[in-house]
Amino acid sequence: MNAINIVHAPQRTKFPPLQPPENALAEIIVVANQKGGVGKTTTAINLAAAIALLKQETLLIDLDPQGNATSGLGFDKRQFTPSAYNVLVELLPIEKTIKGTVIPTLFVCGSGPELVGAEVELVPALARESRLKGAISAVKDRFKFVVIDCPPSLGLLTINALNAANKVIIPIQGEYYSMEGLAHFLDTINKVKEALNPSLELEGGVLTMFDSRMVLSNQVKQEVEKYFGKSIFKTIIPRNIRLAEAPGFGQCIFQYDPRSRGAEAYADLAREFLARRGIQDPVSDAKPENKPAEKIS
Numbered sequence: 001m002n003a004i005n006i007v008h009a010p011q012r013t014k015f016p017p018l019q020p021p022e023n024a025l026a027e028i029i030v031v032a033n034q035k036g037g038v039g040k041t042t043t044a045i046n047l048a049a050a051i052a053l054l055k056q057e058t059l060l061i062d063l064d065p066q067g068n069a070t071s072g073l074g075f076d077k078r079q080f081t082p083s084a085y086n087v088l089v090e091l092l093p094i095e096k097t098i099k100g101t102v103i104p105t106l107f108v109c110g111s112g113p114e115l116v117g118a119e120v121e122l123v124p125a126l127a128r129e130s131r132l133k134g135a136i137s138a139v140k141d142r143f144k145f146v147v148i149d150c151p152p153s154l155g156l157l158t159i160n161a162l163n164a165a166n167k168v169i170i171p172i173q174g175e176y177y178s179m180e181g182l183a184h185f186l187d188t189i190n191k192v193k194e195a196l197n198p199s200l201e202l203e204g205g206v207l208t209m210f211d212s213r214m215v216l217s218n219q220v221k222q223e224v225e226k227y228f229g230k231s232i233f234k235t236i237i238p239r240n241i242r243l244a245e246a247p248g249f250g251q252c253i254f255q256y257d258p259r260s261r262g263a264e265a266y267a268d269l270a271r272e273f274l275a276r277r278g279i280q281d282p283v284s285d286a287k288p289e290n291k292p293a294e295k296i297s
Contacts, residue, residue: 025140036152039208044149050270052106070110074250080110133164167203174217204231
C-alpha cells in the first residue's frame, strides 16, 4: 500500500466552524481494552490521524487520565484547559475544549491528570453514564468520525465512552497474556449494550506489537482469529521502534516517520476501516513534512 503523507499546517487553538460532512452524523469509535500496554493509545492516535489524512473530518477524545493521546499529538497535557474533565464533571460544552492539530482534518479534546478525580466526582452525579454521550451529540454534525481513547479499566470513564459509541475496536498484543480478561471485557460491552446503548457493536480486534518471528505471537494470532472470527482486522500492526519513539516527540507516526513500517500498517488499518463503510481511499496530494522532530521534555 502507498504511505500516507502529512503536510504541515499551523496549529489551531480554537474549534473552527466546519461544514457538516456528507452522510452526517459522526460515527463514534471507542478504542479500548481493560489490559494496559497493548498499544491502545498508539492505535487511537494513529488510526484517528490516518482517517483524517484520508480526508475524513475526525475528532479524537482523550478519556484516559494519563493524557497520552493528548501529549502524543504535541499538546502539554498539564496545560490543556478546558479539557474532557470539564465536559464530564462541569457539563462544559465539548466544543469549548476542542483544538486543532497539524493535520487540518484532525481535532482533539484533550485530558490531563485532573481526569483521575472524575471517576469519584461522577459517582453521585445525575445521568453519570451519559455525560459524554450528551456532550458529543452537540458536535456530531461537525465530524465524520469521533475516536475515543479509553483508560485501561472498566470504570465510569470507559462506561461513558461505551455508552456514547457506535463501535468498539479492541487492540490485542501478540503475547501470552493478551487474551486474559478479554472475555470479561466483551461481557462488559454486552452489558452496556443491553442496559444503556442498544446500538453498540463490536467493530473488531486488531493485533498490535506483533512480531512474526516469534512462535508465540503466531499462536496468539491463531487464537485471536478464532475468537473474533470475521470481525478481526486483517491488518496487523508490527512491533516497530518508530511507533514507540513518536509520542516522545509529540507526533503521530505520519509526522515522525511516514515511511516506517508502523506508518504503513496504520495507513492500511485506516483504509480497511473505511472500506468496511464503503468509503474508497481518496488520492492524497499531501507531501511529507521535512521539519525535524524535537524531543518533548
